[in-house]
Amino acid sequence: MDALRFVPFSSAPKVAFWQAVAERKLRDWRLDDAPRPARGFYWAGGGARLVLDGASLRDGAAPPGATALAGRVTVVNTLEAFRRVDKAALLRRAGDALAAAVDDGAALADPARLAPFEVVAFADLKRHAYVYWFAFPALVLRPAAAATRGAPAPLDDALGAAAARALLAAAAEPGAPLAFAWTGASRAPLREAAGGDVFCVLDPAAAGAPGWPARNLLWLLARRFPERRAFRIALLRGRGGCVVEARVAGGAAADVAVVGWEANASGRMAPRSADLAPLADPGALATAAAALNLELMRWRLLPGLDVEKLAATRVLLLGAGTLGCAVARSLVAWGVTRVTLVDGGTVAYSNPARQWLYTVDDAKAQAPKAAAAAAALRRIAPGSAAAPPAFVGKKLTIAMPGHALPAAGTPAGDAADAEVHALDALVADADCVFLLTDTRESRWLPTVVAAARGTLLVNVALGLDTFVVQRHGHGGNGLGCYFCGDVAAPTNSTRDRTLDQQCTVSRPGLAPAAAALAVELLVALLHHPREGAAPADPATPPGAPLPGNRPLGLVPHSIRGFLTHYATVLPTTPAFDRCAACAPAVVAAYRDRGVALVRDVGADPGLLERLSGLADLKGAVDGAAWAEADEF
Structure with a gap:
């Protein structure tokens, strides 16, 4: 008699399985390399292939017609750790667990326990490459089982046509176990089997010798x-099958021997590898690469980092110039892709050198800045298009005090009114507004709208070598806006100015530094328990303990930077009840009158001083000064 041979499983992990491994490693497992439960699937008569797919790491129903097997996946953190794994010890432990399941009856109650698997892997998540080794533990009979016939007999020949049909029908029923006993007329659980029964297994082998589950079934029977x-x-193989007669020399030995590591594609006992980079969509690769740094932060340094909140944050950029381009790039680096850019201008030849989202071709075409910037961001982060609205550009002119709007009722006037309404809707829909415009008066209407709508607003303004980053207070924290430190309403600042006075002239390194700090302030606020309504943190010396609940550091009211001294200070400005932008009277007037107020202020910026109470305050101060002078 010849020794009975068995067809081993062949691993067939799909791309979706490795993608699921990468996602779980990044987001959940991180540095924890403990074994994780997994499920593989095979189809009776399907060729002894164990398939792992995107569903293998979560619970759920098996694919139609498939048999599910339980296994474990161990993803280590370095290639060196993969090499150091004691493969013999791992397989021995798996064999001991399998033998214990036979002895304590667990495998009798759940015959799928007879076909476990183990996977050890290293995932290089930067290169989308995986090194892995599958083991399919099989218990060894000593001496080996022998086949009493030269070849398995067809079911019809061995059992009779009627019994064979009944058996195949029973095996095809939903929920049929991997192995069971056949009494000649019905299916019986293994735990109720008698020695004379026919023992059946849903066999993965397509033909010839039995597959791997039959090997452990025979060990159980012995x-x-x-x-x-x-x-x-x-051996039940889909719509057909055969019967093998096996002879054993005696009961399974007390000492457990186990085999089962899979050979690689060359037939050597060595691991396999999978390189997914050439198979993946470039946009998906770019998205995964962009997320990698954020996820790695959570592994050790910032476990409280809320990447999902950042991805869901809706940001409005008012101004797509030097500051707008720098803020947009920093937002993308933080995983923020729901970004709307607003600008009324077109790309000029002076822009590409300082405004990184534009090219000379954009200037040649006189492309609208907002649309061109959004298109550039989509090229930088193409995978973000899967989560609209990502990177939207809108051409819009912001109404300003001292800049009269076209006459109401005319086509130009109607268009101007529509732009005011559009700005209001954009601010109301945003979680945060970055105010990045060139002039003081262009900051007035967005500041008023943000106050009226309760939207967090971050102002960034530049001088030659100084900058200010300031968040608008809301939610009752009493913090002032950009205009709260002024005693004059904004008006037309570009009238009778030379070119250097009309442009924002600043040192090239200033805008990226200010933009980076503005985005970092937003991210810190999003991680504060009160988010945008957080009170201002005072300056704290480097190395000193931070207040509680500050996973990303302080949340100051404003940051003022001085490039000449490479220094920053963190002043706090309280809200001014007669501010020309956020005073209660101004905000209430905007809520009540809307476009009508904007029109009136455009024609007469002095209205803001009268409305807010600044005019009365200045009059009282002037009167007090004259009274004091009369005393002398």
Whole structure:
């Protein structure tokens, strides 16, 4: 008699499985390299392939017609750790667990326990490459089982046509176990089997010798029926099957021997590898690469980093110039892709050198800045298009005090009114507004609208070598806006100015530094328990303890930077009840009158001083000064 041979499983992990491994490693497992439960699937008669797919790391129903097997996946953190894994010890432990499941009856109650698997892997998440090794533990009979016939007999020949049809029908029923006993007329659980029954297994092999599950089933039978010397095993392979007659020399030995590491594609006992980079969409690769730095922060340094909140944050950029381009790039680096850019201008030849989202071709085409910037961001982060609205550009002119709007009722006037309404809607829909415009008066209407709508607003303004980053107070924290330190309403600042006075002239390194700090302030606020309504933190010396609940550091009211001294200070400005932009009277007037107020202020910026109470305050101060002078 010849030794009975078995067809080992061949691993077939799909791309979706490795993608699921990468996602779980990045987001959940991180540095924890403990074994994780997994499920593999095979189809009876399908060729002894164990398939792992995107569903293998979560619970759920098996694919139609498939048999599910339980296994474990161990993803280590370095290639060196993969090499150091004691493969022999791992397989021995798996074999001991399998033998214990046979002895304590667990495998009798759940025959799928007879076909476990182990996967050890290293995931290089930067290169989308994986090194892995599968093991399919199989218990060894000593001496080996022998086949009493030269070849398995067809089911019809071995059992009779009627019994064969009944058996195949029973095996095809939903919920049929991997192995069971056949009494000649019905299916019985293994735990109720008698030695004379036909033992059946849903066999993965397509033809010929039995597949790997039959090997462990035979070990179970030898252990359970030590007095028996021969067993008939029906190999059920989809719509057909065969019966093999196996002879054993005696019960399974007390000492457990186990084999099962899979050979690689060359037939050597060595790991396999998978390189997914050439198979992936470039946009998906770019998205994964952009997320990698954020996820790695959570592994050790910032476990409280809320990447999902950042991705869901809706940001409005008012101004797509030097500051707008720098803020947009920093937002993308933080995983913020729901960005709307607003600008009324077109790309000029002076822009590309300082405004990184534009090219000379954009200037040649006189492309609208907002649309061109959004298109550039989509090229930088193409995978973000899967989560609209990502990177939207809108051409819009912001109404300003001292800049009269076209006459109401005319086509130009109607268009101007529509732009005011559009700005209001954009601010109301945003979680945060970055105010990045060139002039003081262009900051007035967005500041008023943000106050009226309760939207967080971050102002960034530049001088030659100084900058200010300031968040608008809301939610009752009493913090002032950009205009709260002024005693004059904004008006037309570009009238009778030379070119250097009309442009924002600043040192090239200033805008990127200010933009970076503005985005970092937003991210810190999003991680504060009160988010945008957080009170101002005072300056704290480097190295000193931070207040509680500050995973990303302080949340100051404003940051003032001085490039000449490479220094910053963190002043706090309280809200001014007669501010020309956020005073209660101004905000209430905007809520009540809307476009009508904007029109009136455009024609007469002095209205703001009268409305807010600044005019009365200045009059009282002037009167007091004259009274004091009269005393002398």
